Amino acid sequence: MRIRATLGVVTGALALSAVSVPAAQADEISGDTTISNISVNGGKAVVVGSTTYKRITISFTVKDDSGVENAMALPYYGTDLDHADSAALPNTSDYYSVCTAVDSTTANCKATYDFTPGENAINSVAGTWKLWVLASGKDGDYVQKENARSFKVQRLSKLTVNASPEPVKKGKTLTVTGKLTRANWDANKYSGYAGQYVKLQFRKKTDTSYTTVKTIKTNSYGDLKTTVTASVDGYYRYSYVGNSATPAVSAAGDFVDVQ
Structure with missing residues (x-):
């Protein structure tokens, strides 16, 4: 040998x-x-x-x-x-x-x-x-x-979400923001992940699973921002499918009270 x-x-x-x-x-x-x-x-x-x-x-x-x-x-x-x-x-x-x-x-x-x-x-x-x-x-x-x-x-990837205003009147516009970051091993910190497609998902208060509302793309800082029309009480979250270098991740749902 x-x-x-x-x-x-x-x-x-x-x-x-x-x-x-x-x-x-x-x-x-x-x-x-x-x-x-x-x-x-x-x-x-x-x-x-x-x-x-x-x-x-x-x-x-x-x-x-x-x-x-x-x-x-x-x-x-x-x-x-x-x-x-x-x-x-x-x-x-x-x-x-x-x-x-x-x-x-x-x-x-x-x-x-x-x-x-x-x-x-x-x-x-x-x-x-x-x-x-x-x-x-x-x-x-x-x-x-x-x-x-x-x-x-x-x-390691991280994802946040925030839907506002809360509470909101039925039929009014909700703005849903968030940020996708992942470990930057070279700098020992988390940095925004640009150019990634992320799903905005919604779950009614009475349901157990999420459905996709739309798909948007992160900006150069990893930020996410879109709008939806408020209809019923429920949870909004962003969800990312991941890739070979980055694991999938979903934000914890943000509850919105629709009045």
């Missing part, structure tokens, strides 16, 4: 410079070692706020007829691990996953990883990440997967 001397990926304050991994960029298999049951953050997107790191768990199962020697998993953003724009190291002293034997041939392996705003989480790497995984058996067999699993790393 060919080994790199070092992996040098620097993003912000993160430097992956002490991890030795196989030199080949494509998948490699030698012998009967297998990797299965890969789970990244329980199957959910990794959503990171503006200032606080997000810790996740990556787990998988390794099997080899001779027994499991060790395993390592590295999440990264880029075409391949050699050309990654960012990555996350396991929170273990040797960067290997912690493997617990199930029986003489099988082990469950896992480790935790931190995604930190301004370090390995910067705005340009929000979106689809990949998972590089290596596992080896006690007889020297091994398997390497360049992209064993893909997953989303997203900038």
Whole structure:
């Protein structure tokens, strides 16, 4: 198995410079070692706020007829691990996953990883990440997967709404304002999300679900503003469907008393 001397990926304050991994960029298999049951953050997107790191768990199962020697998993953003724009190291002293034997041939392996705003989480790497995984058996067999699993790393989004005036007479005009923001990892704050289509939704006081009234677009500051005609008591909210880099979000409903 060919080994790199070092992996040098620097993003912000993160430097992956002490991890030795196989030199080949494509998948490699030698012998009967297998990797299965890969789970990244329980199957959910990794959503990171503006200032606080997000810790996740990556787990998988390794099997080899001779027994499991060790395993390592590295999440990264880029075409391949050699050309990654960012990555996350396991929170273990040797960067290997912690493997617990199930029986003489099988082990469950896992480790935790931190995604930190301004370090390995910067705005340009929000979106689809990949998972590089290596596992080896006690007889020297091994398997390497360049992209064993893909997953989303997203900038936490927030959405507000305010309908006024309150109360309002039936048939009069209501103005509904709001703002869509998302974590700005580069600046450690929340910034307005411009040019996004957002649904204005309404739920009657006696109903349990919302219906879409209209769709509008955020301005250059992430602001929302539109008008509707007041008809019955109910709740107004804005709702955003999200994208690969930003999770879906809905504002809490703002109740309007129509008199």
